[in-house]
Amino acid sequence: MDVVPLVAAEAGAVRIRRRLLVRGVVQGVGFRPYVYRLGWRFGLTGFVKNTSLAVVIEIEGTGSSVAAFAAALPVEGPPLMRVVSVDSSDLPLAGDLAFTIHESEGGESAFAWVPADISVCAACSAETRDAADRRIDYPFTNCTNCGPRYSIILDIPYDRAQTTMAGFTMCERCRAEYDDPGDRRFHAQPNACPVCGPRLWMTDRDGKEISCDGVRAVLEAVVELLRAGNIVAWKGLGGYQLACDARNDEAVQQLRRRKQRNEKAFAVMVSDAAAAEVLCEVSEQERVLLEGPEKPIVLLRGRAGAELAASVAPGNPSLGVMLPYTPMHELLFRVLDERCGPGSVLVMTSGNISDEPIVIEEAEAPEKLGRAADAFVHHNRPIHTRVDDSVVRVVEGSPMLLRRARGYAPGAIRIGDGDAAILACGAQQKGALCLTKNGYGLLSQHLGDLENLETLEFFEQTLERMQRLFQIAPRVVAHDLHPAYLSTQFAKKMVAERHIGVQHHHAHIASCMAEHGLEGQVIGIAWDGTGYGLDGTIWGGEFLVADRGGFERFGHLRNVALAGGDVAAREPWRVARSYLLDAFEGAVPPGISWQPLVPERSVRMTDAVLTKRIHTFETSSCGRLFDAVASLLGLHQTVSFEGQAAMTLEAIADDGEGVYDFAVHGLRPLEIDMRPMVLQIVNAVERRESAGRIAARFHNTLIAVVGEICERIRKDTGLSRVCLSGGCFQNVRLLRGSLQTLRASGFEVFFQQQVPANDGGIALGQAAIASELLRRGV
Numbered sequence: 187m188d189v190v191p192l193v194a195a196e197a198g199a200v201r202i203r204r205r206l207l208v209r210g211v212v213q214g215v216g217f218r219p220y221v222y223r224l225g226w227r228f229g230l231t232g233f234v235k236n237t238s239l240a241v242v243i244e245i246e247g248t249g250s251s252v253a254a255f256a257a258a259l260p261v262e263g264p265p266l267m268r269v270v271s272v273d274s275s276d277l278p279l280a281g282d283l284a285f286t287i288h289e290s291e292g293g294e295s296a297f298a299w300v301p302a303d304i305s306v307c308a309a310c311s312a313e314t315r316d317a318a319d320r321r322i323d324y325p326f327t328n329c330t331n332c333g334p335r336y337s338i339i340l341d342i343p344y345d346r347a348q349t350t351m352a353g354f355t356m357c358e359r360c361r362a363e364y365d366d367p368g369d370r371r372f373h374a375q376p377n378a379c380p381v382c383g384p385r386l387w388m389t390d391r392d393g394k395e396i397s398c399d400g401v402r403a404v405l406e407a408v409v410e411l412l413r414a415g416n417i418v419a420w421k422g423l424g425g426y427q428l429a430c431d432a433r434n435d436e437a438v439q440q441l442r443r444r445k446q447r448n449e450k451a452f453a454v455m456v457s458d459a460a461a462a463e464v465l466c467e468v469s470e471q472e473r474v475l476l477e478g479p480e481k482p483i484v485l486l487r488g489r490a491g492a493e494l495a496a497s498v499a500p501g502n503p504s505l506g507v508m509l510p511y512t513p514m515h516e517l518l519f520r521v522l523d524e525r526c527g528p529g530s531v532l533v534m535t536s537g538n539i540s541d542e543p544i545v546i547e548e549a550e551a552p553e554k555l556g557r558a559a560d561a562f563v564h565h566n567r568p569i570h571t572r573v574d575d576s577v578v579r580v581v582e583g584s585p586m587l588l589r590r591a592r593g594y595a596p597g598a599i600r601i602g603d604g605d606a607a608i609l610a611c612g613a614q615q616k617g618a619l620c621l622t623k624n625g626y627g628l629l630s631q632h633l634g635d636l637e638n639l640e641t642l643e644f645f646e647q648t649l650e651r652m653q654r655l656f657q658i659a660p661r662v663v664a665h666d667l668h669p670a671y672l673s674t675q676f677a678k679k680m681v682a683e684r685h686i687g688v689q690h691h692h693a694h695i696a697s698c699m700a701e702h703g704l705e706g707q708v709i710g711i712a713w714d715g716t717g718y719g720l721d722g723t724i725w726g727g728e729f730l731v732a733d734r735g736g737f738e739r740f741g742h743l744r745n746v747a748l749a750g751g752d753v754a755a756r757e758p759w760r761v762a763r764s765y766l767l768d769a770f771e772g773a774v775p776p777g778i779s780w781q782p783l784v785p786e787r788s789v790r791m792t793d794a795v796l797t798k799r800i801h802t803f804e805t806s807s808c809g810r811l812f813d814a815v816a817s818l819l820g821l822h823q824t825v826s827f828e829g830q831a832a833m834t835l836e837a838i839a840d841d842g843e844g845v846y847d848f849a850v851h852g853l854r855p856l857e858i859d860m861r862p863m864v865l866q867i868v869n870a871v872e873r874r875e876s877a878g879r880i881a882a883r884f885h886n887t888l889i890a891v892v893g894e895i896c897e898r899i900r901k902d903t904g905l906s907r908v909c910l911s912g913g914c915f916q917n918v919r920l921l922r923g924s925l926q927t928l929r930a931s932g933f934e935v936f937f938q939q940q941v942p943a944n945d946g947g948i949a950l951g952q953a954a955i956a957s958e959l960l961r962r963g964v
């Protein structure tokens with residue numbers, strides 16, 4: 187037991203009153219009842235209340251009890267709580283008689299954290315399995331520690347009346363739970379039960395109701411449909427999902443055709459981590475991530491010979507796996523286990539066609555998804571905000587988000603000291619927007635590729651809603667420099683005090699700096715597919731010396747000319763042709779291995795276009811270099827999605843050592859000339875070296891480029907902190923190799939973890955840059 191010195195004890199015995207303003211994820215997570223219990227525990231009087239600014243606590247008692255309360259407050263607490271700051275001030279004594287919870291109140295300069303949607307907790311899950319519990323088999327069971335949040339919140343402060351649960355009146359028993367500070371459901375806004383809460387029902391593909399007696403009957407019908415190879419559309423937490431049996435190749439192929447998704451891998455859902463381990467290798471960190479409250483899709487290394495339809499993740503050594511995250515998913519797997527035995531695997535993919543946003547309304551589902559699904563399961567808890575499943579990969583023992591959505595959005599990320607209200611519009615692919623307030627970046631959920639009107643509407647709607655939820659009226663708008671991006675066009679049309687154009691790769695590096703809280707200059711390596719450069723060419727193989735306010739292009743991959751439009755990005759053989767013409771100085775020898783796959787006439791035409799520079803553009807893209815190499819190895823002459831060729835190269839690369847040659851010319855910017863490598867790869871292909879070996883050497887060469895150029899930059903500038911960003915660094919072999927090489931040479935290296943390295947992280951970087959420019963008064 188601690189011995190408290192007498193003097194301190196006496197000083198601590200004087201009664202004082204203190205106000206604490208608590209910011210962070212402290213609303214909608216059971217924070218007030220926690221504070222209430224803590225107040226009683228330390229014998230304090232006072233109150234706790236939600237305001238749209240923060241949670242306000244006033245406590246009165248002896249100095250030592252007040253101090254003990256303040257010390258315990260951010261440390262203990264409910265699982266979803268995240269205290270970011272506590273400001274305290276002393277007040278005169280008020281002499282309340284007890285500790286109470288006050289009603290919420292709105293307010294002016296509001297800034298509350300909106301909690302993310304969180305998977306069902308163990309206690310709720312247990313209730314839905316307990317025959318003696320009134321929530322047995324109830325798919326909408328939740329409590330203060332779990333359930334929907336961001337997807338159902340209409341406005342702040344977070345109260346039931348401001349959620350899509352407003353239309354459901356709580357029955358007496360639910361109300362009693364809701365009102366009881368000692369209950370797990372005290373102020374659980376989406377609280378519900380079979381008597382008073384949402385219900386589900388089933389329809390055919392035309393929207394005609396299929397009569398089923400109760401939840402179990404619906405799920406049994408679903409299981410029968412899935413077993414028979416059908417596709418079922420299913421209204422989940424953040425939108426509809428399409429499900430089918432992942433062991434039925436015909437069903438999966440059918441889903442691909444109907445969803446117009448050619449080759450991109452599908453994610454699967456299994457009942458638990460043990461079932462995931464049957465399909466994939468699962469490390470300890472990966473298991474923690476799979477089972478954690480966010481329940482993202484985790485990319486795992488697939489086991490050879492795992493029983494799974496080949497069409498789920500064709501040509502892909504990793505598999506995206508998630509566990510059930512709502513009671514509804516859990517129930518489905520329970521019925522599957524009963525009917526089919528344990529170990530079922532379902533493809534579980536977003537309910538949309540092609541690149542449109544996910545469908546969220548039961549009224550529009552049959553019309554929009556009727557051609558994809560054979561039957562529907564709907565429910566009547568409205569989804570206000572669409573949230574896709576998040577995708578995460580574990581690298582070097584820590585999670586790296588590739589798609590930031592359910593479970594993570596709209597979490598705040600500290601970006602600096604600026605207090606300006608900024609809107610950053612992001613890029614085009616993997617769209618996301620970012621608003622700033624009080625030095626925090628509020629990054630939206632993944633919005634999809636901003637390439638059609640539906641997605642742009644989703645972008646606009648998300649902006650409007652986030653402005654309301656966070657009470658932000660942006661005065662400054664940041665955007666990409668690419669004039670053709672819909673996000674740029676949207677930004678330019680917006681009325682604002684100022685528009686700030688941000689170079690794409692600078693934004694990638696600033697995004698990485700912001701998430702790691704880095705100030706000052708860093709070496710930034712931004713490698714991706716496409717980004718508009720300051721000189722009007724397309725950049726993508728960049729070495730920058732950057733801080734948050736500006737950058738110098740220190741070096742880049744040598745430009746090649748590509749034939750115009752999107753064709754180049756879809757047909758790697760054309761890109762390869764550009765590199766070959768460059769490497770062979772216009773005289774490419776006949777008989778390059780892949781030529782028979784592409785008609786001779788097309789090759790001649792492409793050569794003519796490239797040589798005469800008709801509608802060509804210059805690019806230093808690293809993504810295109812991956813495409814070219816994949817083509818030279820005969821792996822892909824066409825691709826159906828961005829990054830596909832690079833994924834194949836990563837997948838087939840063996841463990842081999844050895845590097846190819848490259849040259850470095852010029853000075854600031856350095857030109858990194860990969861032509862020697864291209865010639866060596868052509869020779870290696872002609873010698874029939876294995877593609878796996880060539881792919882390995884290609885990765886090793888890029889890693890050697892990273893090492894050498896960083897050394898040169900350090901020599902010139904003295905900088906030794908390196909930020910790695912851009913879509914190419916989703917390639918784990920490239921990322922790991924770069925980390926190892928740089929760390930071995932004494933560099934301090936940062937890569938993106940909380941925010942995607944791909945264009946999904948651009949908006950945060952734009953916001954950080956705009957905020958810094960405003961702070962500097964530039």
Ligand SMILES: [Zn+2]
Nearest residue numbers: 307310329332
């Ligand atoms: Zn719960």
Ligand SMILES: [Zn+2]
Nearest residue numbers: 357360379382
């Ligand atoms: Zn009820």
